[in-house]
Amino acid sequence: MDKKKCEAKPVVVDLFAGAGGFSLAAVQAGCSIAIAIENDPYAVKTYKANLLKYELARHAKVLDQSILDYVPETVRDENLGSGECDLLLGGPPCQGFSTHRILDAGVDDPRNQLVLAYFRFVKAFRPRVFLMENVPGILWERHKPYLEKFYEEGEKAGYHVMPPVVLDARDFGVPQRRKRVFILGVRDSADTQEFVWPPKGTHFAPGKAGEGQQTWVSCKHVFRPVKGNDENDLHMNHGPDLVNAFRNTPPNGGSRKDSGRVLPCHQKHDGHKDVYGRIDPDVSAPTMTTACINPSKGRFVHPTEHHGITLRQAARIQTFPDSFTFFGGLTAAGRQIGNAVPVELGKYLIQYIKTYLLDKKIDQARVGVSISVEEDEIEIA
DSSP: OOBOOOOOOOEEEEESOTTSHHHHHHHHTTOEEEEEEOOOHHHHHHHHHHHTTSTTTTTOEEEOSOGGGSOHHHHHHHHTTTOOOOEEEOOOOOTTSOTTOOOOSSTTSHHHHHHHHHHHHHHHHOOSEEEEEEOGGGGSGGGHHHHHHHHHHHHHTTOEEOOOEEEEGGGGTOSBOOEEEEEEEESOGGGGSSOOSSOOOSEEOTTTOOTTOEEOOOSGGGGSOOOSOOTTOOOOOOOHHHHHHHHHSOTTTOOHHHHTOOOGGGGTOOOOTTTTOBOOTTSOBOOOOTTTTOGGGSSOBOSSSSSBOOHHHHHHHTTOOTTOOOOSHHHHHHHHHHHSOOHHHHHHHHHHHIIIIIHHHHHHHTOOOOEEEETTEEEEO
8 A cells, every 4th residue: 555644844944044054954853944045155055055955955945135135025925825934043143243332222223124124034924933043242231232122023023032042062962162042932922831942951061971961072073084075175275384383283282382383462462372272182172163264263273283174174063964065265165164053953953843842733734634545545544
Protein backbone atom coordinates (compact mmCIF):
# COMPACT_ATOMS: atom_id res chain seq x y z
CA MET A 1 0.00 0.00 0.00
CA ASP A 2 1.33 3.40 -0.99
CA LYS A 3 0.77 5.81 1.87
CA LYS A 4 1.17 9.56 1.66
CA LYS A 5 1.04 11.73 4.73
CA CYS A 6 0.29 15.41 4.47
CA GLU A 7 2.90 17.02 6.73
CA ALA A 8 3.22 20.78 7.05
CA LYS A 9 6.48 22.47 7.96
CA PRO A 10 6.63 25.72 9.92
CA VAL A 11 7.03 28.62 7.50
CA VAL A 12 9.87 31.06 8.18
CA VAL A 13 10.55 34.63 7.08
CA ASP A 14 14.12 35.84 7.72
CA LEU A 15 14.72 39.59 7.94
CA PHE A 16 18.30 40.92 7.97
CA ALA A 17 19.19 37.43 6.74
CA GLY A 18 22.90 38.00 6.10
CA ALA A 19 24.67 34.98 4.68
CA GLY A 20 21.93 32.70 5.99
CA GLY A 21 23.08 31.32 9.35
CA PHE A 22 19.65 31.67 10.94
CA SER A 23 17.92 30.36 7.80
CA LEU A 24 20.21 27.32 7.66
CA ALA A 25 19.47 26.70 11.35
CA ALA A 26 15.75 26.83 10.57
CA VAL A 27 16.12 24.38 7.70
CA GLN A 28 18.09 21.99 9.88
CA ALA A 29 15.36 22.32 12.51
CA GLY A 30 12.76 21.21 9.96
CA CYS A 31 11.30 24.55 8.87
CA SER A 32 10.57 25.89 5.40
CA ILE A 33 12.05 29.23 4.31
CA ALA A 34 9.57 31.40 2.42
CA ILE A 35 11.25 34.81 2.28
CA ALA A 36 14.67 36.25 3.14
CA ILE A 37 15.58 39.93 3.02
CA GLU A 38 19.20 41.13 2.92
CA ASN A 39 20.73 44.15 1.20
CA ASP A 40 24.46 43.29 1.32
CA PRO A 41 25.20 42.07 -2.24
CA TYR A 42 27.91 39.62 -1.21
CA ALA A 43 25.74 38.17 1.54
CA VAL A 44 22.88 37.82 -0.94
CA LYS A 45 25.16 35.91 -3.31
CA THR A 46 26.27 33.66 -0.46
CA TYR A 47 22.68 33.08 0.65
CA LYS A 48 21.41 32.16 -2.80
CA ALA A 49 24.37 29.90 -3.61
CA ASN A 50 23.98 27.90 -0.40
CA LEU A 51 20.45 28.02 1.02
CA LEU A 52 18.60 27.46 -2.25
CA LYS A 53 20.27 24.05 -2.53
CA TYR A 54 18.20 22.79 0.40
CA GLU A 55 14.80 21.29 -0.30
CA LEU A 56 13.18 23.32 2.48
CA ALA A 57 14.60 26.57 1.10
CA ARG A 58 14.79 26.10 -2.65
CA HIS A 59 11.56 28.03 -3.23
CA ALA A 60 12.55 30.90 -0.94
CA LYS A 61 12.22 34.39 -2.37
CA VAL A 62 15.42 36.34 -1.64
CA LEU A 63 14.84 40.11 -1.67
CA ASP A 64 18.01 42.17 -1.98
CA GLN A 65 17.06 45.68 -0.88
CA SER A 66 16.75 47.25 2.56
CA ILE A 67 13.54 46.38 4.38
CA LEU A 68 12.89 50.15 4.33
CA ASP A 69 12.36 49.85 0.57
CA TYR A 70 9.57 47.28 0.78
CA VAL A 71 5.86 47.44 1.54
CA PRO A 72 5.36 44.45 3.88
CA GLU A 73 1.81 43.76 2.71
CA THR A 74 3.00 43.59 -0.91
CA VAL A 75 5.85 41.26 0.03
CA ARG A 76 3.37 39.06 1.89
CA ASP A 77 0.77 38.94 -0.87
CA GLU A 78 3.30 38.29 -3.64
CA ASN A 79 5.18 35.55 -1.80
CA LEU A 80 2.85 33.99 0.77
CA GLY A 81 -0.58 34.68 -0.64
CA SER A 82 -3.10 33.26 1.80
CA GLY A 83 -0.41 31.23 3.56
CA GLU A 84 0.79 31.84 7.09
CA CYS A 85 4.12 32.79 8.57
CA ASP A 86 4.92 30.75 11.65
CA LEU A 87 8.30 32.18 12.63
CA LEU A 88 9.91 35.50 11.80
CA LEU A 89 13.68 35.59 12.39
CA GLY A 90 16.22 38.37 12.61
CA GLY A 91 16.30 41.69 14.37
CA PRO A 92 16.96 45.32 13.47
CA PRO A 93 20.61 46.07 14.29
CA CYS A 94 21.57 48.67 16.85
CA GLN A 95 25.33 48.36 16.30
CA GLY A 96 27.03 50.53 13.73
CA PHE A 97 25.71 53.81 15.14
CA SER A 98 27.76 56.24 17.19
CA THR A 99 28.13 55.15 20.80
CA HIS A 100 28.06 58.80 21.76
CA ARG A 101 24.53 59.37 20.52
CA ILE A 102 21.38 58.75 22.46
CA LEU A 103 18.35 57.61 20.50
CA ASP A 104 16.04 60.53 19.84
CA ALA A 105 12.35 60.25 20.48
CA GLY A 106 11.53 61.05 16.85
CA VAL A 107 11.06 58.45 14.13
CA ASP A 108 13.76 60.07 11.97
CA ASP A 109 16.53 58.30 13.89
CA PRO A 110 17.85 55.46 11.68
CA ARG A 111 17.45 52.88 14.43
CA ASN A 112 13.86 53.93 15.01
CA GLN A 113 13.20 53.57 11.29
CA LEU A 114 14.47 50.01 11.35
CA VAL A 115 12.44 49.14 14.45
CA LEU A 116 9.30 50.59 12.90
CA ALA A 117 9.95 48.83 9.59
CA TYR A 118 10.59 45.56 11.43
CA PHE A 119 7.24 45.74 13.17
CA ARG A 120 5.47 46.72 9.98
CA PHE A 121 6.55 43.29 8.78
CA VAL A 122 5.39 41.72 12.03
CA LYS A 123 1.98 43.38 11.67
CA ALA A 124 1.69 42.37 8.02
CA PHE A 125 2.81 38.74 8.40
CA ARG A 126 1.36 38.09 11.87
CA PRO A 127 3.85 35.30 12.66
CA ARG A 128 3.01 33.03 15.55
CA VAL A 129 6.46 33.79 16.94
CA PHE A 130 9.28 36.20 16.22
CA LEU A 131 12.85 35.73 17.44
CA MET A 132 15.27 38.64 17.47
CA GLU A 133 19.04 38.30 17.93
CA ASN A 134 21.36 41.17 18.73
CA VAL A 135 24.64 42.11 20.39
CA PRO A 136 24.82 42.41 24.20
CA GLY A 137 25.39 46.14 23.84
CA ILE A 138 21.70 46.52 23.14
CA LEU A 139 21.21 46.20 26.91
CA TRP A 140 23.54 49.09 27.70
CA GLU A 141 21.94 52.14 29.26
CA ARG A 142 22.78 54.26 26.20
CA HIS A 143 20.57 51.97 24.08
CA LYS A 144 17.67 51.91 26.54
CA PRO A 145 15.44 54.13 24.33
CA TYR A 146 16.02 51.75 21.40
CA LEU A 147 15.00 48.73 23.48
CA GLU A 148 12.00 50.52 24.91
CA LYS A 149 10.89 51.40 21.39
CA PHE A 150 11.23 47.77 20.36
CA TYR A 151 9.01 46.59 23.21
CA GLU A 152 6.52 49.38 22.64
CA GLU A 153 6.11 48.43 18.99
CA GLY A 154 5.89 44.74 19.89
CA GLU A 155 3.01 45.40 22.26
CA LYS A 156 1.30 47.62 19.68
CA ALA A 157 1.50 44.73 17.24
CA GLY A 158 -0.32 42.54 19.74
CA TYR A 159 2.57 40.36 20.90
CA HIS A 160 3.64 39.11 24.29
CA VAL A 161 7.32 40.11 24.18
CA MET A 162 9.44 38.27 26.71
CA PRO A 163 12.31 39.93 28.58
CA PRO A 164 15.67 39.89 26.77
CA VAL A 165 17.94 36.96 27.62
CA VAL A 166 21.69 36.68 27.13
CA LEU A 167 22.75 33.28 25.83
CA ASP A 168 26.30 32.00 25.46
CA ALA A 169 26.76 29.83 22.36
CA ARG A 170 29.14 27.47 24.15
CA ASP A 171 26.29 26.49 26.51
CA PHE A 172 24.62 24.94 23.45
CA GLY A 173 27.52 22.98 21.98
CA VAL A 174 29.12 25.69 19.85
CA PRO A 175 32.95 25.76 20.15
CA GLN A 176 32.95 29.51 20.82
CA ARG A 177 32.54 31.96 23.68
CA ARG A 178 29.82 34.09 22.16
CA LYS A 179 27.16 35.97 24.13
CA ARG A 180 24.17 37.35 22.29
CA VAL A 181 20.81 38.77 23.28
CA PHE A 182 17.62 37.02 22.15
CA ILE A 183 14.13 38.48 22.41
CA LEU A 184 11.10 36.27 21.79
CA GLY A 185 7.66 37.53 20.86
CA VAL A 186 4.59 35.27 20.92
CA ARG A 187 1.34 36.20 19.21
CA ASP A 188 -1.08 34.12 21.27
CA SER A 189 -0.59 34.86 24.96
CA ALA A 190 -2.24 31.57 25.92
CA ASP A 191 0.76 29.78 24.41
CA THR A 192 3.09 31.38 26.93
CA GLN A 193 1.37 30.17 30.10
CA GLU A 194 3.30 26.91 30.39
CA PHE A 195 6.09 27.82 28.03
CA VAL A 196 9.56 28.16 29.56
CA TRP A 197 12.00 30.61 27.98
CA PRO A 198 14.91 30.47 27.49
CA PRO A 199 15.72 26.77 27.21
CA LYS A 200 18.37 25.38 29.51
CA GLY A 201 21.84 24.93 28.12
CA THR A 202 23.07 21.54 26.98
CA HIS A 203 26.77 22.02 27.79
CA PHE A 204 28.44 23.17 30.98
CA ALA A 205 31.77 24.48 32.26
CA PRO A 206 34.30 21.82 33.24
CA GLY A 207 33.63 20.82 36.82
CA LYS A 208 30.00 21.97 36.62
CA ALA A 209 28.70 19.28 34.31
CA GLY A 210 26.73 16.62 36.15
CA GLU A 211 26.70 12.92 35.42
CA GLY A 212 25.84 12.32 31.79
CA GLN A 213 26.07 16.02 30.95
CA GLN A 214 28.46 17.47 28.38
CA THR A 215 31.17 20.06 28.94
CA TRP A 216 31.88 23.02 26.71
CA VAL A 217 33.23 22.05 23.29
CA SER A 218 36.85 22.89 22.47
CA CYS A 219 37.69 24.28 19.03
CA LYS A 220 40.42 21.71 18.36
CA HIS A 221 38.49 20.01 15.55
CA VAL A 222 38.19 23.35 13.72
CA PHE A 223 41.84 23.17 12.69
CA ARG A 224 41.71 19.79 10.97
CA PRO A 225 42.88 19.83 7.33
CA VAL A 226 40.49 20.98 4.64
CA LYS A 227 39.51 18.39 2.07
CA GLY A 228 39.56 19.18 -1.63
CA ASN A 229 39.62 22.62 -3.20
CA ASP A 230 37.96 25.03 -0.76
CA GLU A 231 37.92 28.66 -1.85
CA ASN A 232 37.38 29.69 1.78
CA ASP A 233 40.63 28.02 2.86
CA LEU A 234 42.13 31.49 2.79
CA HIS A 235 43.88 33.71 5.33
CA MET A 236 45.46 37.17 5.38
CA ASN A 237 48.94 37.64 3.96
CA HIS A 238 51.16 39.19 6.62
CA GLY A 239 54.39 41.13 6.30
CA PRO A 240 57.74 39.65 7.44
CA ASP A 241 57.76 41.53 10.76
CA LEU A 242 54.33 40.22 11.72
CA VAL A 243 55.13 36.68 10.60
CA ASN A 244 58.26 36.81 12.76
CA ALA A 245 56.20 38.05 15.71
CA PHE A 246 53.82 35.12 15.27
CA ARG A 247 56.79 32.79 15.05
CA ASN A 248 57.95 34.09 18.44
CA THR A 249 54.49 33.73 19.97
CA PRO A 250 54.09 30.46 21.90
CA PRO A 251 51.65 27.98 20.34
CA ASN A 252 48.17 27.22 21.63
CA GLY A 253 47.17 30.41 23.41
CA GLY A 254 50.27 32.61 23.34
CA SER A 255 49.65 36.36 23.51
CA ARG A 256 51.10 39.45 21.83
CA LYS A 257 53.30 40.27 24.81
CA ASP A 258 54.95 36.86 24.49
CA SER A 259 56.16 37.73 20.99
CA GLY A 260 58.33 40.63 22.16
CA ARG A 261 56.62 42.89 19.59
CA VAL A 262 56.14 46.39 21.01
CA LEU A 263 54.38 49.14 19.07
CA PRO A 264 54.75 52.89 19.81
CA CYS A 265 51.22 52.98 21.22
CA HIS A 266 52.22 50.37 23.81
CA GLN A 267 54.59 52.89 25.41
CA LYS A 268 51.59 54.77 26.80
CA HIS A 269 49.17 51.92 27.40
CA ASP A 270 49.34 48.15 27.43
CA GLY A 271 46.60 47.71 24.86
CA HIS A 272 44.31 44.75 24.42
CA LYS A 273 46.19 41.65 25.47
CA ASP A 274 44.27 39.35 23.13
CA VAL A 275 45.23 41.31 20.00
CA TYR A 276 47.66 39.26 17.88
CA GLY A 277 47.18 36.34 20.30
CA ARG A 278 46.94 32.71 19.27
CA ILE A 279 43.73 30.73 19.70
CA ASP A 280 43.94 27.96 22.31
CA PRO A 281 42.43 24.88 20.62
CA ASP A 282 41.86 23.10 23.95
CA VAL A 283 39.08 25.50 24.96
CA SER A 284 36.20 27.25 23.22
CA ALA A 285 37.30 29.84 20.66
CA PRO A 286 36.86 33.59 21.22
CA THR A 287 33.89 35.37 19.70
CA MET A 288 34.03 35.50 15.91
CA THR A 289 33.58 39.17 15.06
CA THR A 290 33.18 40.75 11.63
CA ALA A 291 37.00 41.10 11.60
CA CYS A 292 37.68 37.56 12.75
CA ILE A 293 40.27 36.91 10.05
CA ASN A 294 42.37 39.91 11.13
CA PRO A 295 44.81 39.24 14.02
CA SER A 296 45.02 42.96 14.77
CA LYS A 297 41.39 42.85 15.89
CA GLY A 298 41.56 40.08 18.48
CA ARG A 299 42.87 36.63 19.38
CA PHE A 300 42.61 35.37 15.82
CA VAL A 301 46.03 33.85 15.12
CA HIS A 302 46.19 30.16 14.21
CA PRO A 303 47.13 27.97 17.21
CA THR A 304 50.44 26.83 15.70
CA GLU A 305 50.89 28.35 12.24
CA HIS A 306 52.19 31.87 11.68
CA HIS A 307 49.13 33.60 10.26
CA GLY A 308 45.55 34.51 11.08
CA ILE A 309 42.80 31.93 10.95
CA THR A 310 41.22 31.11 7.61
CA LEU A 311 37.68 31.88 6.54
CA ARG A 312 36.91 28.17 6.73
CA GLN A 313 38.20 27.89 10.28
CA ALA A 314 36.12 30.91 11.32
CA ALA A 315 33.07 29.39 9.62
CA ARG A 316 33.64 26.09 11.43
CA ILE A 317 33.76 27.95 14.73
CA GLN A 318 30.38 29.39 13.76
CA THR A 319 29.28 25.76 13.06
CA PHE A 320 28.71 26.22 9.34
CA PRO A 321 29.26 23.01 7.37
CA ASP A 322 32.30 22.85 5.09
CA SER A 323 29.94 22.69 2.12
CA PHE A 324 28.85 26.29 2.83
CA THR A 325 30.80 28.75 0.67
CA PHE A 326 31.09 32.47 1.42
CA PHE A 327 31.58 34.98 -1.39
CA GLY A 328 33.18 38.42 -1.65
CA GLY A 329 36.77 37.81 -0.58
CA LEU A 330 38.42 37.94 2.84
CA THR A 331 36.88 41.11 4.23
CA ALA A 332 33.34 40.63 2.92
CA ALA A 333 33.23 36.93 3.76
CA GLY A 334 34.70 37.54 7.21
CA ARG A 335 31.99 40.11 7.88
CA GLN A 336 29.30 37.63 6.85
CA ILE A 337 30.73 34.93 9.11
CA GLY A 338 31.09 37.23 12.11
CA ASN A 339 27.56 38.61 11.75
CA ALA A 340 25.92 35.19 11.54
CA VAL A 341 24.01 33.41 14.26
CA PRO A 342 25.98 30.21 15.02
CA VAL A 343 24.09 27.54 13.13
CA GLU A 344 23.99 24.98 15.95
CA LEU A 345 22.74 27.57 18.46
CA GLY A 346 20.06 28.78 16.06
CA LYS A 347 19.03 25.22 15.30
CA TYR A 348 18.61 24.36 18.97
CA LEU A 349 16.54 27.47 19.73
CA ILE A 350 14.31 27.00 16.68
CA GLN A 351 13.77 23.32 17.42
CA TYR A 352 12.76 24.27 20.95
CA ILE A 353 10.31 26.90 19.67
CA LYS A 354 9.03 24.51 17.01
CA THR A 355 8.38 21.75 19.55
CA TYR A 356 6.69 23.82 22.23
CA LEU A 357 4.98 26.60 20.28
CA LEU A 358 4.60 25.75 16.61
CA ASP A 359 4.07 22.06 15.94
CA LYS A 360 0.86 21.71 17.95
CA LYS A 361 -0.66 24.77 16.32
CA ILE A 362 0.28 23.57 12.86
CA ASP A 363 -1.23 20.16 13.54
CA GLN A 364 -4.49 21.77 14.62
CA ALA A 365 -4.67 24.39 11.90
CA ARG A 366 -3.33 22.72 8.79
CA VAL A 367 -2.76 19.02 9.11
CA GLY A 368 -5.33 17.13 11.10
CA VAL A 369 -5.71 14.60 8.30
CA SER A 370 -3.58 11.66 7.32
CA ILE A 371 -4.32 10.49 3.80
CA SER A 372 -3.68 6.86 2.96
CA VAL A 373 -3.98 5.87 -0.67
CA GLU A 374 -4.61 2.27 -1.68
CA GLU A 375 -5.98 1.88 -5.19
CA ASP A 376 -9.10 4.10 -5.21
CA GLU A 377 -9.65 4.22 -1.44
CA ILE A 378 -8.94 7.30 0.63
CA GLU A 379 -8.97 7.19 4.41
CA ILE A 380 -9.28 10.20 6.63
CA ALA A 381 -7.57 9.47 9.93
